[in-house]
Amino acid sequence: MSDDKQAETGVPAPVEQSPPKEKVAGTRRLQRPAWLTLPTVESTSNSMRAVVVNLVLLAIILMAAPLIASQAARDQILLEPISVPSGLQVTGLTPEVASARLNDGLLQIIAEADSDKSSINAIPEGEQTTFDIPESGISVDALVSYARQFFNLHETVIGGEFRCGDAECSPAKVSLRLRIKGKERSVIDLPPMRRSTEAEYFRTAGLEVMRHLDPFTALAAEVDTHPSNAATIARQLIASGHEDAKWAHNVLGNVRRNAEEPEDALAEYRAALEIDPRFPPALANMASTLAENDRFEEAEPYLVRLAAADPDSPLEAEVRSVIARASGDIEAARDFLLLASDRDPLNARYKTKAAFMLLSEDRTGEALELALAAFALSPSDPLPLGFLAGYYAGQGDFVALEKLYRDAAEFAPENDAFQAQHANLLMINGNYEAALARLDQALLVNEGNVDYRLSRADALTALGRHEDALIDIDLAAQRDPSNPKVVYARARSLDSLGRKAEAIATYEQFLVMQPEGSEAELAKAFVRFAKASAAEPVAEITTPVEEAPIEE
Numbered sequence: 061m062s063d064d065k066q067a068e069t070g071v072p073a074p075v076e077q078s079p080p081k082e083k084v085a086g087t088r089r090l091q092r093p094a095w096l097t098l099p100t101v102e103s104t105s106n107s108m109r110a111v112v113v114n115l116v117l118l119a120i121i122l123m124a125a126p127l128i129a130s131q132a133a134r135d136q137i138l139l140e141p142i143s144v145p146s147g148l149q150v151t152g153l154t155p156e157v158a159s160a161r162l163n164d165g166l167l168q169i170i171a172e173a174d175s176d177k178s179s180i181n182a183i184p185e186g187e188q189t190t191f192d193i194p195e196s197g198i199s200v201d202a203l204v205s206y207a208r209q210f211f212n213l214h215e216t217v218i219g220g221e222f223r224c225g226d227a228e229c230s231p232a233k234v235s236l237r238l239r240i241k242g243k244e245r246s247v248i249d250l251p252p253m254r255r256s257t258e259a260e261y262f263r264t265a266g267l268e269v270m271r272h273l274d275p276f277t278a279l280a281a282e283v284d285t286h287p288s289n290a291a292t293i294a295r296q297l298i299a300s301g302h303e304d305a306k307w308a309h310n311v312l313g314n315v316r317r318n319a320e321e322p323e324d325a326l327a328e329y330r331a332a333l334e335i336d337p338r339f340p341p342a343l344a345n346m347a348s349t350l351a352e353n354d355r356f357e358e359a360e361p362y363l364v365r366l367a368a369a370d371p372d373s374p375l376e377a378e379v380r381s382v383i384a385r386a387s388g389d390i391e392a393a394r395d396f397l398l399l400a401s402d403r404d405p406l407n408a409r410y411k412t413k414a415a416f417m418l419l420s421e422d423r424t425g426e427a428l429e430l431a432l433a434a435f436a437l438s439p440s441d442p443l444p445l446g447f448l449a450g451y452y453a454g455q456g457d458f459v460a461l462e463k464l465y466r467d468a469a470e471f472a473p474e475n476d477a478f479q480a481q482h483a484n485l486l487m488i489n490g491n492y493e494a495a496l497a498r499l500d501q502a503l504l505v506n507e508g509n510v511d512y513r514l515s516r517a518d519a520l521t522a523l524g525r526h527e528d529a530l531i532d533i534d535l536a537a538q539r540d541p542s543n544p545k546v547v548y549a550r551a552r553s554l555d556s557l558g559r560k561a562e563a564i565a566t567y568e569q570f571l572v573m574q575p576e577g578s579e580a581e582l583a584k585a586f587v588r589f590a591k592a593s594a595a596e597p598v599a600e601i602t603t604p605v606e607e608a609p610i611e612e
Contacts, residue, residue: 137273139163142236143221147229152507153258158222161258162238165266173280175307216242218269225252231508231539236265246272255540258508259476276304279311287315306335310342317345322353340366344375351382359383374400378410390421408434412443419451435464440472462489469498476505480512483519492519510536514549526556544573551583564590 139162141155153161218240225233231253238248248268253261270278275297282290290311297308313328326349332342343366350359359379366376381396394414401410411434419427428451434444445468452461465482472478479502486495499516506512513536520529530553536546551566567583574580 137166138215138217140217140219142219142238145222145224145229145234147224148222148231148234151231153222161262162218162265162269164259165262165264166269167266168263169266169270169281170277172285173277175277175280216240216273220248236261238265238269240269240272248272255510255543257506257510259506275302276307276311279308283311283314283318287318291315306332306339306342309335310339310345313342313345313349317349322349325349338365338369340370340373340375343369344373344379348375348379348382351379351386354386356383356386372403374404374407374410377403378413381413385417390417393417406437408437408441408444411437412441412447415444415447419447435467438471439467440475440478458485458488461485469501473501474505476502476509476512479505480509480515483515487515487519487522492522495519496523508539510540510543510546513539514545517549517553521553521556526553529553530557542573544570547573548579548583551586555586560590 139159142158142162144153144155144158218238220236220238223235223237225235232255233252235252236250238250240246240248248265250261250265250268256264267278267281270281271293275293279290279293279297282293294308294312294315298305298312302308309328309332313325313332316322316328317325326346329342329346329349332339333346336342343362347359347362347366350356350362363376363379366373370376377396377400381393381400384390384396385393394417397410397414397417401407401414404410411430415427415431415434417427418424418430428448431444431447431451434441435448437444439445445464448464449461452458452464462482462485465478465485469475469478469482479498483495483498483502486492486498496516496519499512499519502512503509503516513532517529517532517536520526520532530550533546533550533553536543537550540546547566547570551563551570554560554563554566564587567587570583571580571587
C-alpha cells in the first residue's frame with residue numbers, strides 16, 4: 061500500500077517481513093547460566109573470602125595456642141625496679157641497674173648450683189617480652205594475666221628498696237629489703253653491705269631469693285662454699301616433705317662425703333634411692349663413694365642399675381675408671397675417662413681428671429695434651445685452668461701463664477676474677493698499660509671491689525701517674541675507709557707525690573690499725589726517718605770521702 065493510500069484510509073500498511081534465514085547445521089545459540097549474575101558472583105566471593113579469613117584465623121589460633129599455654133603455665137619471675145636512694149644513684153646504681161644486678165645474683169646461684177634439675181626463670185621488668193595482636197588492641201599477656209588470676213595461678217613478682225643506715229647514706233651501711241609477691245608473700249631483709257662488694261652482696265640477695273623460690277638450687281650452690289648452710293637447707297627440705305627431698309638427700313650426701321664421712325654419705329644416698337630407686341645422681345654417688353673406699357664388689361650392682369637407668373651416663377664410665385685405677389690398670393682408667401668425655405663432650409672435667417692421673421704417673425706430655433684439650437673446651441673452667449696454671453707456675457713460665465689467663469679473661473669477660481688475675485700477671489711481666497685495660501674491665505663488672513682499685517693504683521704508679529693513682533685510692537677509701545690496705549696505699553702515694561707531712565700522718569694512722577707485720581715495719585722506718593730529716597736536715601757533703609756528722 062502506498063503512502064498516499066495509507067493517508068486516505070488511515071490504516072497502517074502491513075510490515076513486510078524478510079524471509080526466514082535458513083538454520084545453519086551444527087550451531088546453536090549460547091545461553092548465559094542462571095547463576096552467572098553480578099549479585100550471585102558478589103555473594104559467592106564474599107562467602108569464599110569469609111571462609112579463607114576464618115581458616116587463616118583458625119591456623120593462627122592453632123599456632124598461638126602452645127604459646128598462650130606456655131605463657132599461662134610458665135613459672136617466670138618478674139623483677140621490678142628496686143628503689144635506690146638518690147645518694148647511691150649518683151654512683152650509677154639506678155633502680156633498673158639494681159634489678160639487673162639482682163638478676164645477675166640469681167644467675168650466679170644457678171650457675172654455682174650446676175644441677176641437672178631445672179630452676180626458675182627470672183627477668184628484669186625492662187627485658188620482659190610482650191605479645192600483642194597488631195592493630196587489634198588485644199594483648200595476649202593481658203588475657204593470660206586475667207586467666208591466671210581467675211584460676212588463682214599467680215605470677216611471682218620481686219621488688220624492694222635500698223635503705224640508708226646513716227644521714228650520708230654511705231654504701232657500707234646500706235641494706236636491701238626485698239618483697240616476693242606471688243601465691244604467698246614474703247619479705248627478705250638483708251644485713252648492711254659493710255665490706256662486701258656489690259657482686260658479693262647481690263649474690264647473697266640472689267641466694268636468699270632462691271631459698272624462698274627454689275630451695276634445692278640454693279642448697280646445691282652452697283655445697284662447696286658454705287657446706288654447713290647447705291646442710292641446713294637440705295634438712296629443712298627433707299623435714300618439710302618437699303618434692304625435691306631426693307635431691308636434698310643426694311646433696312646432703314655430697315656434703316658428708318666432702319667432710320670425709322663416707323658412711324653418713326652412703327646413708328643419705330640410700331635415703332634418696334628409697335624415694336626413687338632409679339635416681340641416676342644417687343646411683344652414681346653411691347657407686348663412686350663405695351669405689352673410693354675400695355668396696356668394689358658393693359659398687360658393681362649400683363653401676364649396673366645406673367647403666368640400666370641411663371645407658372649413656374658419663375658418671376658410670378667415670379666410676380669404672382676409679383675401679384680400674386685402683387686395680388693398677390692406668391690404660392683402662394684413662395680409656396674410661398675418655399669414654400665419659402665422649403658421652404659428655406662439653407664437660408672438661410673428665411679429660412682434666414685423666415690429665416692429673418697421667419701427670420702423677422710422670423706421663424707429662426700426655427697429661428699436658430689432655431689438659432690443653434680440656435682447656436680448649438672451656439677456657440673459664442677452673443679445673444683445666446688450675447691444672448695448667450699450676451704446671452706453668454711450677455716451671456716459672458710466666459709468659460705461658462699470662463697467655464693462659466688472657467684466654468680465660470677473653471672467654472669470660474663477665475668474670476672479674478679472671479680479669480684481675482690476668483692484670484696481675486701483666487704487671488709481673490711489666491705490661492702496665494694492658495693491665496689497666498684488664499682492671500677497667502674487672503671494675504666494670506665489680507665496681508665496688510677495693511682490691512681492684514688498689515691494683516689499678518699500683519699500675520698507674522708504675523707508669524708515673526701518681527695523681528691518677530691517688531684518685532683511685534681515694535675511691536677505694538670511700539668504699540672502705542677503715543681498710544688498712546687502703547690507708548697504707550694512700551700513705552705510699554702521698555710519699556710519691558712529695559707530700560711528706562700528709563704521708564707521715566697517714567702512715568701513723570695505718571700503724572694504729574695494723575701495728576705488726578712487714579708493712580708496719582716499713583711504715584715505722586719511714587716515719588722515724590722522715591721525722592728525723594724534718595727535725596735536723598743532713599749537712600751538705602763537701603767531698604766524696606768525708607761526710608759531715610749528723611747530731612741526734
